[in-house]
Amino acid sequence: MQQKQNEPRIYVAGHRGLVGSAIVRTLRAQGHTNIVTRSHQELELTDQSQVREFFRTENIDQVYLAAAKVGGIHANNSYPAEFIYDNMMVQANVVHEAWRAGVHKLLFLGSSCIYPRLAAQPIREEYLMNGILEPTNEPYAMAKIAGIKLCESYNRQYGTDYRSVMPTNLYGPGDNYHPENSHVIPALLRRFHEAKTGGAPEVVIWGSGKPMREFLYVDDMAAASVYVMNLPLEVYAANTDPMHSHINVGTGEDVTIAALARLVGETVGYGGRIVFDASKPDGTPRKLLDVSKLAALGWRASTPLAEGLRRAYEAFLETQVEAPVVREREPAAVAA
Ligand SMILES: NC(=O)C1=CN([C@@H]2O[C@H](COP(=O)(O)OP(=O)(O)OC[C@H]3O[C@@H](n4cnc5c(N)ncnc54)[C@H](OP(=O)(O)O)[C@@H]3O)[C@@H](O)[C@H]2O)C=CC1
Numbered sequence: 001m002q003q004k005q006n007e008p009r010i011y012v013a014g015h016r017g018l019v020g021s022a023i024v025r026t027l028r029a030q031g032h033t034n035i036v037t038r039s040h041q042e043l044e045l046t047d048q049s050q051v052r053e054f055f056r057t058e059n060i061d062q063v064y065l066a067a068a069k070v071g072g073i074h075a076n077n078s079y080p081a082e083f084i085y086d087n088m089m090v091q092a093n094v095v096h097e098a099w100r101a102g103v104h105k106l107l108f109l110g111s112s113c114i115y116p117r118l119a120a121q122p123i124r125e126e127y128l129m130n131g132i133l134e135p136t137n138e139p140y141a142m143a144k145i146a147g148i149k150l151c152e153s154y155n156r157q158y159g160t161d162y163r164s165v166m167p168t169n170l171y172g173p174g175d176n177y178h179p180e181n182s183h184v185i186p187a188l189l190r191r192f193h194e195a196k197t198g199g200a201p202e203v204v205i206w207g208s209g210k211p212m213r214e215f216l217y218v219d220d221m222a223a224a225s226v227y228v229m230n231l232p233l234e235v236y237a238a239n240t241d242p243m244h245s246h247i248n249v250g251t252g253e254d255v256t257i258a259a260l261a262r263l264v265g266e267t268v269g270y271g272g273r274i275v276f277d278a279s280k281p282d283g284t285p286r287k288l289l290d291v292s293k294l295a296a297l298g299w300r301a302s303t304p305l306a307e308g309l310r311r312a313y314e315a316f317l318e319t320q321v322e323a324p325v326v327r328e329r330e331p332a333a334v335a336a
């Protein structure tokens with residue numbers, strides 16, 4: 001593809017993942033042709049020397065940092081060392097080496113789990129660090145909080161323009177459908193689909209079904225990421241306290257896990273029973289984001305949950321046609 005003159009050279013870290021692939025789709029749809037990507041195999045972001053060499057040679061103007069060790073409640077709870085180590089290393093290397101190479105603009109993706117477990121609802125950006133974190137994902141959340149502080153600190157000391165967005169729970173095409181390590185939506189799409197095709201009389205849902213979650217379709221998240229990256233600095237800075245320089249991204253609406261399960265069942269066309277396994281953790285009881293800051297800046301989510309689930313199920317079915325086993329990643333042991 002021919003590159004336009006003066007177009008920024010944009011590195012999307014994690015472009016094969018759920019969010020990174022959607023950011024690439026969004027940038028391409030907006031006409032960007034100068035997008036740089038590297039797979040995990042090509043560039044190990046926990047390795048500082050590889051990251052330094054990449055930024056030294058690639059002449060990058062902007063970074064979307066969507067590479068991270070990511071998983072649902074079970075993966076976070078089972079592999080805490082990998083969730084804290086990988087995420088601390090990836091973000092420290094990318095932020096530091098981007099700064100060393102003179103990259104002025106970067107967008108860091110955090111997560112709504114940075115907020116206290118029992119935060120007042122809806123959760124405003126300034127509630128960061130005013131309470132105890134949810135234990136099932138505390139190591140991951142600590143890494144993400146450090147990521148926000150990295151960006152703030154480089155901005156304060158070096159005058160960079162490194163921004164942070166805190167997404168709620170995401171879903172959509174390109175998700176991880178591992179039966180245990182995935183998030184709830186891809187796990188349930190797969191479980192309900194297998195129950196339907198296998199004629200199973202019931203589907204088991206983890207926990208009590210009572211926790212509430214807010215779900216954002218991934219193309220909305222990608223659109224929000226590009227929107228925040230491109231806001232004029234004076235507009236972004238005027239809306240973000242220098243000590244709380246992150247912005248929530250969500251829909252502003254949540255559902256119980258029981259209601260979500262019924263909706264996934266309807267989407268898939270499963271007619272059997274839904275049962276709950278109380279031996280599995282519920283995690284945070286509720287984490288609804290206050291999205292008024294981003295709304296005031298001019299962006300709102302546009303994909304209703306039922307429509308997003310329909311598209312996500314279509315994408316899941318496509319992966320079944322291409323290859324019956326889809327993107328099932330087992331966290332590997334932390335490199336010695
Ligand atoms: N999914 C969700 O519900 C939410 C996600 N987020 C955040 O959004 C961002 C993107 O998440 P999502 O797209 O879901 O995650 P995915 O797991 O789908 O994608 C992450 C990508 O990063 C790559 N990656 C991971 N570790 C490394 C590494 N050490 N070196 C190079 N590449 C690496 C992965 O490659 P490989 O698979 O080969 O390891 C993968 O392509 C993350 O920061 C996450 O914390 C925030 C809130 C909710």
Ligand SMILES: C[C@H]1O[C@H](OP(=O)(O)OP(=O)(O)OC[C@H]2O[C@@H](n3cnc4c(=O)[nH]c(N)nc43)[C@H](O)[C@@H]2O)[C@@H](O)[C@@H](O)C1=O
Nearest residue numbers: 072073076111113137182183184187206207211281282283
């Ligand atoms: C995005 C977010 O993701 C993780 O947190 P989480 O919100 O708890 O995410 P989850 O999608 O795994 O679960 C949501 C709810 O759903 C219930 N649930 C039912 N049945 C299944 C099920 O089959 N799989 C999963 N994973 N959950 C299930 C589950 O018990 C929980 O009550 C964080 O660790 C953290 O990394 C983070 O930031």
